[in-house]
Amino acid sequence: MNVIPLSTPDLLLAAVLVLALATVTAHLQLRLGKPIIIAAVRTAIQLLLVGLVLRALFSHAQWYWVALMSIIMLLVASREVAVRQERGPGRRWAFGASATTMFISSFALTGFALSVVIGVDPWYAPRYAIPLLGMLLGNTMTGVTLAMSDMTQCAWQQRLVIEQRLLLGANRNEAIEDIRRQSARTGMIPTINAMAAAGIVSLPGMMTGQLLAGSSPYDAVRYQILIMFLIAASTGFAVLMVQWLVARQLFDERERLRLDRLTLRG
Template structure:
């Protein structure tokens, strides 16, 4: 098995397409060249940092380092989940909700996937666990973010109907039923589309990376199928858990609607 060791000049050549896009944006007055440059620079710094960190962690024998890096990944993902919301909850309980959702669904999904691929004895091995955890958190972050955003936007539009149902004796979840369905459907649509298009239109990143590294294509395809199934399931559970948690945050113990807990747009 071999792989291509890219040099700094190789990476600079790869960035030329982004430079062309930035130049076109500047010439046409589209004004997205700065955000494009910042995002690209942030990506380079973050991936380089995680590469160096993983090189250090992989050289350690203590599972404590794996747990610590995994915890940091969950906390950073929870902060990103909070930052993505256009209508944010006023309470920092939202950060706790995001951390819990990502840890329980993304974290357990990663553990489950590694247990299938590498075996239970390698659950503490960072070489297997951390990359899968990163993929699980990324998928769950996107689905949970879409779910919460749909919920926060929809609750204002359906405020009258929700309050009417509650006044007639409905529980909070019965009153939010149609909105919960829409939030879950919105959050899971990208997951369904990704599974439907995988292989036919686009080659998944993990499979492509393994093939480039010299792995057998059939074995790489099987691992990609397993990963996509597990991560899609974890992300869907994350979307549902986020929506349910959001409903609880938007209501009090007497099931009354509390829109004051949402920050102003």
């Protein structure tokens, strides 16, 4: 089965739908028209550029080019986490914390999947490494963003409760136990929902892509199961790590609540 190529007019027809949505939101004064248009333009430009880069990577499969691409992906994902924090401990700190947690979780699990589970040779083969890392980073980025934002927001909103618990003798872990539980749930809910709905409500992206490319449904399903499990593990471990880092930032060495370290962004 050959893939049916899409022409530029085909893509423009789909773009008309996005333009119609932006027009409706502008008419309703929802202030979403401009962000929708900007996001659509960014999507098209970024994916076209990535397509050119991947074509070059696939034809020159050297580990250092794969490493460079992976680092760029990590830096961009970390920046997205940092700029999405409404009340956080500074963009530099958020950038460093998210980069650390996503590197440990996503990169480690990608290497494990490539070298142990899939067994591709060489293990850094860009046709496997880049898409796999991209899926893990994208979902892990969402989980880290939600968990970090929820934890800092809840700490600010419940600051009086936390301080009362500290006065009553609770340590910092006990004082924010319910907040950590809530933020972990917030960070993991998108992944859990995606796993619960996979195959029944929706066909996940990688499986759909393989089916469109002509792969057998059996192989596509197996790869999608692997991806879903890796995404769940990567997101979960990253959320737990970023929670630990945020908790350390919220308190000093004497276990005093330090909300002055949080910055409100307009």
